[in-house]
Amino acid sequence: MMAASPLNFEVVAREGEARSAILTTRRGVIETPVFMPVGTAGTVKGIRFEELESPDLDARIILGNTYHLWLRPGIETIRALGGLHKFIGWERAMLTDSGGFQVWSLGALRKITEEGTEFRSHVDGSLCFLSPEISMEVQSVLGAEIAMAFDECAPGEATHEEARRSMELTLHWAKRSKQAHVAQIANLRKRDAETGETQTNNSRDSQALFGIIQGASHLDLRRESLERTVEIEFDGYAIGGLSVGEEKQVMMEVIEETAPRMPAEKPRYLMGVGTPEDLIDAVARGIDMFDCVLPTRNGRNGQAFTSHGKLNIKNARYAADEKPVDEACHCSVCRRHSRAFIRHLYQSGEMLASMLLTHHNLAFFLDTMKRVRQAIRSDQFANFRREYTEQLNSGLES
Amino acid sequence: MMAASPLNFEVVAREGEARSAILTTRRGVIETPVFMPVGTAGTVKGIRFEELESPDLDARIILGNTYHLWLRPGIETIRALGGLHKFIGWERAMLTDSGGFQVWSLGALRKITEEGTEFRSHVDGSLCFLSPEISMEVQSVLGAEIAMAFDECAPGEATHEEARRSMELTLHWAKRSKQAHVAQIANLRKRDAETGETQTNNSRDSQALFGIIQGASHLDLRRESLERTVEIEFDGYAIGGLSVGEEKQVMMEVIEETAPRMPAEKPRYLMGVGTPEDLIDAVARGIDMFDCVLPTRNGRNGQAFTSHGKLNIKNARYAADEKPVDEACHCSVCRRHSRAFIRHLYQSGEMLASMLLTHHNLAFFLDTMKRVRQAIRSDQFANFRREYTEQLNSGLES
Numbered sequence: 001m002m003a004a005s006p007l008n009f010e011v012v013a014r015e016g017e018a019r020s021a022i023l024t025t026r027r028g029v030i031e032t033p034v035f036m037p038v039g040t041a042g043t044v045k046g047i048r049f050e051e052l053e054s055p056d057l058d059a060r061i062i063l064g065n066t067y068h069l070w071l072r073p074g075i076e077t078i079r080a081l082g083g084l085h086k087f088i089g090w091e092r093a094m095l096t097d098s099g100g101f102q103v104w105s106l107g108a109l110r111k112i113t114e115e116g117t118e119f120r121s122h123v124d125g126s127l128c129f130l131s132p133e134i135s136m137e138v139q140s141v142l143g144a145e146i147a148m149a150f151d152e153c154a155p156g157e158a159t160h161e162e163a164r165r166s167m168e169l170t171l172h173w174a175k176r177s178k179q180a181h182v183a184q185i186a187n188l189r190k191r192d193a194e195t196g197e198t199q200t201n202n203s204r205d206s207q208a209l210f211g212i213i214q215g216a217s218h219l220d221l222r223r224e225s226l227e228r229t230v231e232i233e234f235d236g237y238a239i240g241g242l243s244v245g246e247e248k249q250v251m252m253e254v255i256e257e258t259a260p261r262m263p264a265e266k267p268r269y270l271m272g273v274g275t276p277e278d279l280i281d282a283v284a285r286g287i288d289m290f291d292c293v294l295p296t297r298n299g300r301n302g303q304a305f306t307s308h309g310k311l312n313i314k315n316a317r318y319a320a321d322e323k324p325v326d327e328a329c330h331c332s333v334c335r336r337h338s339r340a341f342i343r344h345l346y347q348s349g350e351m352l353a354s355m356l357l358t359h360h361n362l363a364f365f366l367d368t369m370k371r372v373r374q375a376i377r378s379d380q381f382a383n384f385r386r387e388y389t390e391q392l393n394s395g396l397e398s
Numbered sequence: 399m400m401a402a403s404p405l406n407f408e409v410v411a412r413e414g415e416a417r418s419a420i421l422t423t424r425r426g427v428i429e430t431p432v433f434m435p436v437g438t439a440g441t442v443k444g445i446r447f448e449e450l451e452s453p454d455l456d457a458r459i460i461l462g463n464t465y466h467l468w469l470r471p472g473i474e475t476i477r478a479l480g481g482l483h484k485f486i487g488w489e490r491a492m493l494t495d496s497g498g499f500q501v502w503s504l505g506a507l508r509k510i511t512e513e514g515t516e517f518r519s520h521v522d523g524s525l526c527f528l529s530p531e532i533s534m535e536v537q538s539v540l541g542a543e544i545a546m547a548f549d550e551c552a553p554g555e556a557t558h559e560e561a562r563r564s565m566e567l568t569l570h571w572a573k574r575s576k577q578a579h580v581a582q583i584a585n586l587r588k589r590d591a592e593t594g595e596t597q598t599n600n601s602r603d604s605q606a607l608f609g610i611i612q613g614a615s616h617l618d619l620r621r622e623s624l625e626r627t628v629e630i631e632f633d634g635y636a637i638g639g640l641s642v643g644e645e646k647q648v649m650m651e652v653i654e655e656t657a658p659r660m661p662a663e664k665p666r667y668l669m670g671v672g673t674p675e676d677l678i679d680a681v682a683r684g685i686d687m688f689d690c691v692l693p694t695r696n697g698r699n700g701q702a703f704t705s706h707g708k709l710n711i712k713n714a715r716y717a718a719d720e721k722p723v724d725e726a727c728h729c730s731v732c733r734r735h736s737r738a739f740i741r742h743l744y745q746s747g748e749m750l751a752s753m754l755l756t757h758h759n760l761a762f763f764l765d766t767m768k769r770v771r772q773a774i775r776s777d778q779f780a781n782f783r784r785e786y787t788e789q790l791n792s793g794l795e796s
Contacts, residue, residue, distance in 0.1 A: 041742075041743075041746045041748060042739065042742060042743070043743055043748050043750040045748065045749060045750070046749050046750070046753075047750075048750070048753060048754075049734070050730060068746075072742065072745065072746055073717065073738070073742045073745075077717060077718055077738065077742075080718050081718060081720060081736070081738055081739075087736070087738065087739055087742075088735075088739055089734040089735045089736075089739065319471065319475060320475050320478050320479060322479060332448060336447070336487040337486075337487045338479070338485070338487075340471070340475065340479055340485065341440065341479075341485055341486055341487065344439070344440060344470065344471045344475075344485075345439075345440070345441055347470065347471075348439045348466075348470055350439060350441050350443065351443060351444050351749060351752065351753075352441040352443070352444070352445075352446070354749065355444075355446060355749075355753070356446075
């Protein structure tokens with residue numbers, strides 16, 4: 001009854017530490033390095049799925065937040081409706097986080113013990129409890145192609161002692177996550193065998209599980225976390241606990257210390273990072289997968305990412321500017337609309353402002369990753385990186 | 399230097415008072431009866447232009463609000479950017495209202511004199527003044543294919559005396575609107591002749607102007623308003639001042655009294671009306687054109703229009719309902735998403751809820767009008783109307 005590995009990961013090109021791979025899931029092929037738009041509550045905010053699938057964006061995988069979906073609409077609803085893909089109407093691949101980071105970021109509202117995390121729901125204030133076992137069960141029902149181990153995150157400025165305590169807890173939870181995940185899949189397969197049915201339509205019996213490396217800014221802890229997480233054996237590995245208040249230089253040191261040591265034959269995922277420049281810098285250090293709310297959240301707040309850096313559409317200088325958001329961009333927004341129009345929409349409080357900037361920003365992030373892949377495959381990544389970064393820092397001419 | 403008539407209007411089928419026509423503008427052919435989505439501030443709220451153009455909706459003409467665009471971004475900005483079509487990126491036909499109704503609906507914030515209307519801007523509180531001449535100038539800069547005469551609206555419950563005073567003012571303003579419009583076009587043509595240039599790219603020198611019939615619920619005033627408005631000679635005629643608080647039966651009496659008497663060879667436009675049933679009932683009385691905020695505004699508020707009547711997506715009964723919003727609808731939203739998902743989005747405050755319901759509602763309104771046209775052309779409108787209305791009133795089975 002052994003199924004094939006839930007993911008197939010084949011590195012097809014390398015340049016220095018940078019690499020490009022083909023990640024094959026039950027729901028389609030993903031070329032890496034890849035950026036995953038964040039679909040918190042079952043929707044990538046401000047954009048329709050048809051646009052995510054359109055050639056402009058062609059997002060092959062999106063992220064769902066276990067914490068949000070667990071609280072609302074609730075796991076029984078999603079179970080009854082056949083899993084997350086079917087519930088939201090998305091047929092391509094998904095990854096769900098474990099809820100660990102989301103609960104951690106509630107701050108004073110949560111209490112962490114070895115057993116798990118107790119917290120108050122941001123939806124209705126009720127007392128909730130999340131543990132590795134519960135997270136695995138919820139993620140199994142959600143049915144994404146990739147689930148994440150339940151972890152704890154230490155703050156960026158955590159002391160060595162705090163970071164070690166947090167890392168040990170994460171390792172403990174990683175083992176429990178793995179055990180629960182293995183048991184779940186065995187149960188699903190047993191049930192399938194008994195009933196002659198199959199639960200594979202939502203990937204539940206072939207879900208991959210990634211482990212998460214913690215250790216805050218302490219490089220020795222990061223190395224230890226990596227080694228001991230790899231011993232547990234996951235289908236891929238993530239670097240967690242970055243972009244949580246530490247200096248950018250510290251973040252890059254951690255990535256540089258950790259990423260090249262991560263198993264070469266498995267996907268390497270940097271969680272919650274970052275700006276276009278961060279992505280390129282992390283690719284150069286060996287990262288394959290990214291997710292970040294920046295393109296969507298900043299888009300809603302009137303900020304566009306362009307090939308010449310950030311553009312704040314609220315700025316009065318754009319009031320009569322006929323140019324597109326980014327003159328180098330070929331997305332449907334830049335092909336059709338001017339900065340002046342989008343600024344007008346933003347100033348008028350029109351939803352379309354958020355919709356257009358979200359579309360452009362995602363197109364920009366996804367196009368950047370496409371160019372990164374092409375560069376690595378043609379052994380031009382170092383050149384591409386230099387030129388891209390120079391242009392990014394040159395500022396908008398007008 | 400006489401240009402051809404700015405609009406060509408050819409009735410191609412009749413059934414009773416109902417009729418279907420081909421309205422040809424410089425920016426495309428419009429089959430009537432037609433519904434115009436409302437694009438208040440240069441955007442049909444919550445939907446991208448690409449969707450308006452998609453086969454689901456195929457909106458051939460949208461409405462822009464002179465009042466809103468005049469105040470923000472301001473007419474100088476739109477002039478500098480080459481007119482409304484170019485500013486917003488919409489190449490199909492447009493109609494602009496005159497600002498009269500919008501200013502009227504400010505209520506206590508405005509003061510109406512024979513010269514025009516003084517009011518406080520809802521944007522910055524500044525004192526503004528709108529008159530027939532100013533409205534014509536602003537609409538000329540906006541450059542829609544169809545402009546509307548500047549009118550005053552009387553409340554639904556206006557007495558005969560109030561309604562007469564309002565009607566006389568509207569007739570006075572109609573003459574001034576016509577004069578200003580004729581003078582403007584002559585000026586544009588003179589300038590074109592002198593400079594060898596042409597302003598036709600934004601339809602300014604071939605803009606059509608519609609007159610507006612007022613008279614509140616008083617049928618004698620409506621007939622008088624109609625006769626005297628027709629004497630001024632417009633390219634089309636509208637019934638204004640309905641759906642402003644009067645009973646539905648009163649509204650239908652006014653339409654029934656007025657529409658069949660309106661010039662048969664010109665478009666007849668019912669302003670600001672209404673529900674799908676209202677549209678069908680007005681078509682049966684001879685109306686060709688409609689605009690209304692219901693599909694967009696109600697969509698944003700969680701209400702869907704369906705072939706079995708209205709559906710409130712907030713209702714708990716839809717929490718696990720796998721059916722589409724309307725099982726008879728073929729729009730991209732109904733093909734893909736369940737009531738349960740859209741309800742979840744609405745409850746979570748997600749923008750996508752508004753976006754999806756707006757798309758569906760507009761698809762429903764525009765599809766209804768398409769079916770109306772097909773029915774009239776195959777002499778089946780009476781049957782269609784009966785069946786459509788019966789189904790509409792049968793309620794949602796589940």
